[in-house]
Amino acid sequence: MLIQILLPGLLLSGLYALIAIGFTMIFSVGRVLNLGYGAFIMFGGYIYYQSAQILGLGKVPSFVIATAAGVLLGLIVYVILIRKLKGDAIAIEISTLIFAIVTQAAIIVVFSPSPKSMWPLIPGVLRVGDVIVTYNLVVAAVTSWVVLAALFLFIGKTHIGRAIRAVSMDPKGAVISGIDPDRINLIIWGLSGGLGAMAGIFLATYTQLAPAMWVAPLIIAVAVVIVGGIGSILGGLVAAHVIGMLETITTTLIAAELRGVATMLLIILVLIIAPKGLFGKAEL
Amino acid sequence: MSYFTENKGFDTLSATSENRPQPMLEARGLTKSFGGLMATKNVSLHVNPGESLGIIGPNGAGKTTLLNLLTKEITPDQGSVFLNGNCIDRLSIHKRVLAGLARTYQVPRPFHDLTIQEHIRVGMMPDGLFDMLLHGADDEKELKIAESVGLGGERAQQYPYELAMGDLRRLELVRTLATEPSILLLDEVFAGLTVKEIDQISELLTNRRATHSTTYMIVSHDLKALEPLVDRVVVINFGEVMTEGTFREVVADTDVQNAYLGTGWEQE
Amino acid sequence: MFAKGTNKGFLGWMIFGIAMLALPLFASSATVRIFVFANYIAIFAISWDVLSGRTGYISFGHPFLIGIGGYTTALLTHHLDMPLYITIPAAVLVTMIAGTLFFLPALRIRGTYFALVTLAFMELMYGLVQVVAPDITGGTRGLTGLPSIVTGAVSNYYLSFGVMFTLGLAMWLLIRTRLGTALGSIGMNEEAVRACGLNTTKLKLFAFTLSAMIAGLGGAMYIHYLGSIAPRGLFDVSFLFTILVACLLGGAGTITGPIMGAFFLTLLLEFLRPYIPGSERYLIYGVATLVLYVLQPRGIHRLIQITVNWFVEGFMRRKST
């Protein structure tokens, strides 16, 4: 019974962590919610589908193309929308929400609203006793840990990383020390777009593509940010695991239909009891 | 303010056992720590009615924390605050204001979409929702209060973003004055001002002291500007009361001089 | 009692009221139907604006309040056959109680965090309606055949417009009283309001309850107008989107702005229909909204202000030369 929870829970958590990273980054650095983050995920998934399944360009090139397209989309959103709104958090949240809805409408026009299933990135399954997990999910989880580790090093060890951290902690102070927050934000949005697209590929190859698919991962990302607290990559990782495990436990042991309800209750409780999240440092 | 006559729910301990005049505001043993750091340690002090008390000390000495403890923006770990001899520990921020204890902030906190006159309106606002709803603003009185800090006439229709730092301080002051405080706590009123602006604010306060009976507690590390405004000074260092006395006594104290060494004391 | 300039604005309201009262005389019943929807969206936008536009506590969960009102009256009429003059006030009351529940997180958190809790409330409600007692709530499919208050396009138009106009004008007057100033100042700097001796908890509770009351009334009347209720139509991002965007596109915190926003969005979408019947319509609608919003985040209200000022100034200049 234990392995039935631990193994799938761990892998699902990995996928969730991957979904949340790009979202957490923007929130940590710019203190704004990118409610259009789900659109990055959806965009990545659809580009990959078009490239790999329709045009037949192969998995690896398609993966690269989709991720690059995500980076591009992130940059475009930043330049067209975010920069113009000059840090007005509410305006950014609303305009990114509208952006997500526009993306959904565009996807319907181009790809039709019918959901599409995709070939797994890595086919095959892993059997541990009675428990079955796909390699696809294993790879997604491993990728997310690798990406998180890389990001950890990037933020900690590189010059740009330190600049990002500085902007995250104190944007005004960063300006004084000669950092251009606009450039840092541009980099962050590009990164976030790419990471979102990458997560979208894993999510879509595991579940399906649909024009409304941006909502569910957005909620997961929001939950991870809230539970983990802002400004903490490690916190996000732990939170992704808390939520992934909670879902698996709810699904397996309590009642599968309460999966979403459990996550929502967790969000509400954390926000009311510990609004800074479990690992957050920032003031509200 | 008639607050006390309406609410008799709190302790009415006598302020002191000694036979001296009842202080207007008294702190007894205020202690607060953040994490492992003691921000204030067992701070006791008092302000007598009509008096103006200066609080000085180097940066990070705990002056602003003390103010926050007095107004309950921060709840103390230990210690009590008395207003006119009544313990007000259980009163929240806004109730303390209603009881006559008001403050300004070191960084002005204006309402960005309200005019100066509307700031005064918020300050004068009654406590009851129906009162707010049914009775309109007293235009004349608002303008008179604005006039008293030199923001009257056309200036009363200006928005915060149109104001220089000195005027923002006035705005902060006038909004607080509109609450008709019996004791006013001023936090770093001179910070970020030009010499000319300091003179203007200083003059404003001096004049006001001559015409009104308000009690003051003024926090500043600009000793020169503070000197003419205070009757007595309390020095705070490392979260503790170091010494107290008249301005001259305190300035002459060698311990105080040492505490201020390297913090710009000599230049002043 | 009211701030200066109220009289001039009041004149505007009267012109708006008369024009709208006359609308059914020259508009087709199809157009009138569109305006009924616009009126209801405007009611929801007013409700949102009273809470979020003024106090700065941005609600992403308004459909939660509207849904509570809608479901209360739907369940009471559908299962217990209770008359509307009991169920609608009951719905308003229950929504106001739910509004205080909504209020609890506002004691501790604000800004983005508050927005997220309210969003979680909406999602939670969506989940619960489907899972808990679906035979009573109608589950995913919802309930249909609910009684209507009045029938026909024109009567529904006058009913919805009357309520919208009354609420809108009342709220517009409210924000011009001292209470309105106090509520607005919370959105600008809550600590400073407290330092002015105001009980912000009481003020916020008032705003929440008032907003919930309007949402409950609007929600209850709306579902009786629709004649049916379904969770997917209510606790839904696109419904939330319409309300939020109506307010922000119109100009939050002004009451008149959100009403304009609600009309603009509803009419834009419907007038596009004969030319672009398919999915492309939503794309154009979304892009138009996005462009307009990014160009002027303070909304149509501000655009109109700028335009009017420009004309007035031009007129003055010409007069003086």
Added chain:
Amino acid sequence: MKISKSSKLLLAVAAMLLGSGMSGSSIAQDKDPIVVGYIGSFASDTGLSTIRGAEIAIDELNAAGGVLDGRMIKFVKADTREDVAEGIKAYEYLVESENVDFIISGSIDDVSLGWLPRMAEYKTPTLDTWTSYVGIIDLVVNEYDKYKMYFMNIACDEALATLYIDFGKDVLAKEMGYTSTVLMYEDTAFGVSIAGLVEGLLAPEAGIKISEKIIYDANTVDFAPLFNKAVSSGADFIYLVSSVRSQVPASQYVKLQVPIPMTGVNVAAFGQDFWNDTGGLGAGTSTLSPVPSVGMALDDRSAEFITNYKARYGSERPIYPHFNGFNAYYGIYTAFAAAERAGGFAPLDDWIREMENEDLKLYKDGELWFRYAFWKRGEIEPRTQREYTHNVKFDITPPFDDGSPAMVVVQWYEDGSSAVIYPPKFATGKFQEPSWVK
């Protein structure tokens, strides 16, 4: 496909800019046209099936000289975007702006329930081709005067489930020897009501024990824990009920190579595009389907309809109409046949009377294959002992010579083909377990 979409978009914008010039001009005809409205989604396969079925029928009728003494039929459409409030607005638009005489609907359950009060208010004759919710039929049964203008020409879900139990008895229990199942269903009203019917009948009627029930959240991303739980329960097969995002459980079942068979209701598998949409990951799925389903042998007239459909729409999806495409095609014919006899769609009661008398029978090799007629008021279905007023005249008892079967079971094979496997009269293939099940 992308190019045609974007050029359509450009045209649409241009049309919009031209403004009222277009809406003013009407088709020059001697007589006013009869207006048929479509309500439903524009872009989904479901919606497109109804639209195209109706379009083909209308063009055929117009080409044959029109209806009701040579009047042409004009077809107008209103998009619901599968949204309840949009559906109500769309219904209002059709009646108030387009003055439709008759509405054909491809709406899904809650959207139909949403506009139903408008239909009752406007008294517009309306025919639903997709939703099978028995609750709507119950409204017609219980409040006939209010909802009498409503017809549904797909067998309601209760009839679907009843016949499905026979499949469990005849095939799953007798032929395959299954004795226990895991009932896995989504937490939607559809899932709960179908599962309820199955649960009540499967054990007593078919002798299959339900060893475990798993209700899941319709937004579930990861079905691995659910399948793991199902497998460890030791049951012989999984009975899945899924209408929302049904490709997810179907494709994860294949991706995870779940070692026990799975059957049930999978709405996504109703269409021919299912195979491409799942990228071949639909193998092993079997589902009940309303008729006429994919993989089903057709009578001559229906076969001709398919020929026309393919000639007209080519490779644009859906490449083969869902059942509601047929329902819309025949629905237009029956509605106009009734209108011819009643002298039009008004007076309403005349048309309803004639629609109730409508009886379109389609034969294949001398056997009754499909039938588009409706249950009359007060008529009792012998097996379930209840009324189904204005539901299509389905048949749930072999030899199915009284109406179309309420449903058939469709099986998707691992080579991408599909076949009907039940009832035997319509079967073109056999029930098959996926190759990875030992």
